[in-house]
Amino acid sequence: MNIRYLPLLVTVLLSSPSLARDYGQQGTHFPIIEPDLLEQIQSRLQTMDKNGDIDRLNQKLKARTIARVNRPKPVAGLVRATKAATRLFDPTITLQADILDHDKRRIWEKGTKVNPLDTVPLRAALIFLDGDDPAQLEWAFAQKPKTAKLILTKGAPLKLMKARQRRFYFDQGGRLTAHFDIKALPAIVDQQGRMLRIREFAMSEKRRPAQ
Incomplete structure (x- = not known):
């Protein structure tokens, strides 16, 4: 049947005396007394x-x-380092699906091991620190090179940027420290070949991190 005739057929069926019947009231009817939810909200x-x-x-x-x-929510579970520690972190991942380009051509297939550092090197070291600890701030600003990114896990980044005239970042939700499994501060992440080096620096009694 041509769909254009469907409205006409419905009209005929509903208007036909032989098909349109009054079946009377079936069961008990109650008036709708509950007000509309949208009306209540309005x-x-x-x-x-x-x-x-x-x-x-x-x-x-x-x-x-x-x-x-x-003052973002502080990252939970981090402590001030009491001993120095150094370890290497392998950023290699195993692809869980094929990677395609804009023409749907496969670049990498599922199961391929990919090291992001092969294509995107870590251009600046990452320094993680407690922004409320003056000793950690003093130590962080003494580090070289000066291009290192300062990443707070606690503190007031905007206030520090204004006072220190240096850009600060914040580890929102502790995603970076969790990814690198950093437990103590201050810590530095930098690149060593195809690996990342993670160093945690112990705070001496004079409140300066020991190298």
Whole structure:
């Protein structure tokens, strides 16, 4: 059947006296007394707007957001290093699926072992530190080269950037320290050939990290 005739067929069927029958009331009917959910929400929002509750909630949200940006949630589980430690980290991964280019041509097949350092070297060392520890800050700024990226696990990055005139990063959610299995601070990650070297520096009694 041509789909163009479907609306006409439905109209004929519904209007035909022989097919349209009154079956009467089946079972008990109750009136719908529960108000529409969207209407409830709209009414609630209008009441909150009149009472000024929305403005107060927005101000609280703004204040919390600013506070979280100025001082992100610290990375849990990290301690100040009490002994020096050095180890190598192999960034090689095993592909879980084929890697295709924009023309759907396979570049690497599933199961291939790939070392990201072969194509994208680590151009700057990563220094992980507690931004609330003056000794760790002093030590970090004494490191060479000066191009190292300073990554906080605790502290106020924006305040430090303004005071030190140096860019700071923050390990949001502790993803980097978890990836490199860093347990103690301060620590430096740099490249050694096709491996990454991870060094944790012990804090001496004079509160300066021992080399």
